Amino acid sequence: MEVESSTAGAMQLLSPRNFPGVFDSVDAFLFDCDGVIWKGDTLIDGVSRTLDLLRSKGKKLVFVTNNSTKSRRQNAKKFHSLGISVSEDEIFSSSFAAAMYLKVNDFPQDKKVYVIGGEGIIEELQLAGYTGLGGPEDGKKTAEWTSNCLFEHDKSVGAVVVGLDPFINYYKLQYGTLCIRENPGCLFIATNRDAVGHMTDLQEWPGAGCMVAAICGSTQKEPIVVGKPSTFMMEFLLKKFQIDCSRMCMVGDRLDTDILFGQNAGCKTLLVLSGVTTLSALQDPTNNIQPDYYSNKVSDFLDLLEA
Amino acid sequence: MLSRGVVVSCSGQSQRLFSAVSGFSAARFLPPPSSSPSSRFASVAWRSSFCSSGDPKPRPRMETLKAARASAPPLRDADDLIDSVETFIFDCDGVIWKGDSLIDGVPETLDMLRSKGKRLVFVTNNSTKSRKQYGKKFETLGLNVNEEEIFASSFAAAAYLKSIDFPKDKKVYVIGEDGILKELELAGFQYLGGPEDGGKKIELKPGFYMEHDEDVGAVVVGFDRYFNYYKIQYGTLCIRENPGCLFIATNRDAVTHLTDAQEWAGGGSMVGAIRGSTQREPVVVGKPSTFMMDYLSNKFGIQKSQICMVGDRLDTDILFGQNGGCKTLLVLSGVTSLPMLQSPDNKIQPDFYTNKISDFLSLKAATI
Numbered sequence: 090m091e092v093e094s095s096t097a098g099a100m101q102l103l104s105p106r107n108f109p110g111v112f113d114s115v116d117a118f119l120f121d122c123d124g125v126i127w128k129g130d131t132l133i134d135g136v137s138r139t140l141d142l143l144r145s146k147g148k149k150l151v152f153v154t155n156n157s158t159k160s161r162r163q164n165a166k167k168f169h170s171l172g173i174s175v176s177e178d179e180i181f182s183s184s185f186a187a188a189m190y191l192k193v194n195d196f197p198q199d200k201k202v203y204v205i206g207g208e209g210i211i212e213e214l215q216l217a218g219y220t221g222l223g224g225p226e227d228g229k230k231t232a233e234w235t236s237n238c239l240f241e242h243d244k245s246v247g248a249v250v251v252g253l254d255p256f257i258n259y260y261k262l263q264y265g266t267l268c269i270r271e272n273p274g275c276l277f278i279a280t281n282r283d284a285v286g287h288m289t290d291l292q293e294w295p296g297a298g299c300m301v302a303a304i305c306g307s308t309q310k311e312p313i314v315v316g317k318p319s320t321f322m323m324e325f326l327l328k329k330f331q332i333d334c335s336r337m338c339m340v341g342d343r344l345d346t347d348i349l350f351g352q353n354a355g356c357k358t359l360l361v362l363s364g365v366t367t368l369s370a371l372q373d374p375t376n377n378i379q380p381d382y383y384s385n386k387v388s389d390f391l392d393l394l395e396a
Numbered sequence: 397m398l399s400r401g402v403v404v405s406c407s408g409q410s411q412r413l414f415s416a417v418s419g420f421s422a423a424r425f426l427p428p429p430s431s432s433p434s435s436r437f438a439s440v441a442w443r444s445s446f447c448s449s450g451d452p453k454p455r456p457r458m459e460t461l462k463a464a465r466a467s468a469p470p471l472r473d474a475d476d477l478i479d480s481v482e483t484f485i486f487d488c489d490g491v492i493w494k495g496d497s498l499i500d501g502v503p504e505t506l507d508m509l510r511s512k513g514k515r516l517v518f519v520t521n522n523s524t525k526s527r528k529q530y531g532k533k534f535e536t537l538g539l540n541v542n543e544e545e546i547f548a549s550s551f552a553a554a555a556y557l558k559s560i561d562f563p564k565d566k567k568v569y570v571i572g573e574d575g576i577l578k579e580l581e582l583a584g585f586q587y588l589g590g591p592e593d594g595g596k597k598i599e600l601k602p603g604f605y606m607e608h609d610e611d612v613g614a615v616v617v618g619f620d621r622y623f624n625y626y627k628i629q630y631g632t633l634c635i636r637e638n639p640g641c642l643f644i645a646t647n648r649d650a651v652t653h654l655t656d657a658q659e660w661a662g663g664g665s666m667v668g669a670i671r672g673s674t675q676r677e678p679v680v681v682g683k684p685s686t687f688m689m690d691y692l693s694n695k696f697g698i699q700k701s702q703i704c705m706v707g708d709r710l711d712t713d714i715l716f717g718q719n720g721g722c723k724t725l726l727v728l729s730g731v732t733s734l735p736m737l738q739s740p741d742n743k744i745q746p747d748f749y750t751n752k753i754s755d756f757l758s759l760k761a762a763t764i
Contacts, residue, residue: 306668
């Protein structure tokens with residue numbers, strides 16, 4: 090099973106042989122959530138004990154998730170409901186990333202933000218002092234197509250933020266499209282572009298990449314992406330933890346977001362096979378993204394540490 | 397119909413147009429998905445339906461664009477143009493009508509062309525209606541047009557499936573409106589989805605599993621006012637999990653004039669969504685893909701050089717005509733204005749432009 094590394098870049102199966110070296114060289118573990126910590130609303134086996142063990146060994150834990158439907162606070166609640174203790178400021182969700190992007194770029198507070206996505210984005214925008222329009226409640230709206238009806242949109246919208254939206258509908262597509270095409274300088278921000286994800290434990294579902302591509306299709310514009318693999322969030326992580334990237338390890342289940350994020354940022358990378366990526370997909374000759382290490386799941390740490 | 401964002405653009409958007417163009421050209425020649433190399437649908441017949449018999453293959457778009465003249469001239473001698481071709485292909489929105497209102501002088505112009513023995517064909521990217529339903533629209537507007545002369549992208553999708561011998565025991569999942577369903581039915585194909593799936597809801601909770609029909613062999617995506625997550629997931633599952641399942645787009649128009657007062661997010665949006673979740677490129681059957689051009693030139697036995705394409709949108713109508721090797725005439729009665737046409741960022745130049753098609757009558761009169 091192990092891929093023997095004859096060249097420096099080849100990925101290695103995490104084993105009792107290489108694990109101690111990895112463990113000692115990492116001060117902070119960055120975990121993706123969907124497919125690593127949980128699947129839908131179901132905790133993956135052994136995760137709780139693994140995280141406790143890592144903390145007891147003095148490792149910092151950070152959770153970097155592209156799922157924008159929840160705010161940091163709501164994500165923390167989910168952790169608690171699954172029996173894992175985390176603090177809000179250990180969580181970096183793409184909903185938070187979107188609000189921070191606007192903040193660091195001095196987005197004017199008198200401009201509004203139209204949201205195609207979940208409550209999480211609306212909440213993070215509010216916390217950052219911005220006014221969000223749209224979000225879940227526009228899921229109930231429909232458009233009218235009679236000749237004398239004009240579809241109105243707020244001309245003071247200066248940014249459209251698009252994330253995962255299971256309540257996507259034509260009204261939202263049209264609203265976002267009009268803002269981007271007609272409001273001068275309107276920003277088009279994507280929380281992330283994941284094609285699919287484990288929104289439930291039993292199967293994959295279309296991700297934010299779908300809603301974002303819908304808006305790309307109607308506006309013929311490309312978005313600013315704030316979530317993985319963009320390293321925008323890394324700036325905040327570095328500021329908070331004062332740890333060098335080389336002493337961090339990104340643990341994720343997705344090559345084109347988690348592992349690419351880690352590589353772009355200069356961290357070590359570990360792919361777990363408990364989510365969307367299978368071993369055959371990882372080893373497929375067409376796959377160009379090679380993590381430093383791979384393993385079945387996060388709780389493998391328990392066996393490896395006890396070895 | 398021209399999407400403003402494309403023409404009134406900075407160079408970045410022009411680049412996007414180029415890549416969109418080559419994407420369309422590439423999409424034409426994309427074989428059905430390689431996930432099933434022995435797919436029954438990957439027949440030679442499919443490929444030949446795109447490569448026109450007889451006529452030379454159009455040059456790759458980039459070369460043709462570089463060779464384009466600086467700016468198209470206004471149409472001066474309508475007679476000349478009319479006499480030089482046998483067939484006129486008209487786009488509908490912005491050329492014949494705007495919303496539900498007929499554009500001035502259209503009936504007389506069409507009558508004049510018919511009296512000169514010209515064949516008239518109407519090609520629209522709008523997939524919401526079937527040919528029959530469009531026939532009714534023409535009738536209510538007082539125009540004398542036969543159903544057989546109308547080619548909507550809804551019809552194109554069904555015709556494409558026919559051209560590749562899509563098996564009758566396979567099903568088609570539709571993310572789109574009634575027009576597509578009607579055309580599939582007429583062509584003898586079984587379908588699922590369409591508007592009624594707009595009422596279906598999903599609940600993302602533990603233990604919930606969405607089933608999908610494993611006999612679906614093609615997903616057809618077009619403009620859909622009842623677009624929702626259920627349909628996106630259903631289409632995505634079919635494309636990702638049913639071996640050899642085709643992904644067909646009726647068209648990729650970014651915006652469309654559903655009402656004459658403003659632009660509305662178009663089929664490009666729904667197609668974009670499915671591209672996003674499947675990470676696959678669709679086979680595009682509507683303009684500017686030349687599928688419909690090849691189809692009707694084969695059906696009516698017309699040489700492409702004997703055709704003039706008349707439309708109001710550069711990136712669909714005019715590109716369609718150019719890709720097909722026809723003459724092209726842009727009318728300014730729709731979404732494209734003269735400044736847009738003449739903008740330095742616009743790289744698509746028709747052979748001629750004029751205000752509206754009834755200029756054929758007035759320009760003609762002036763030369764007598």
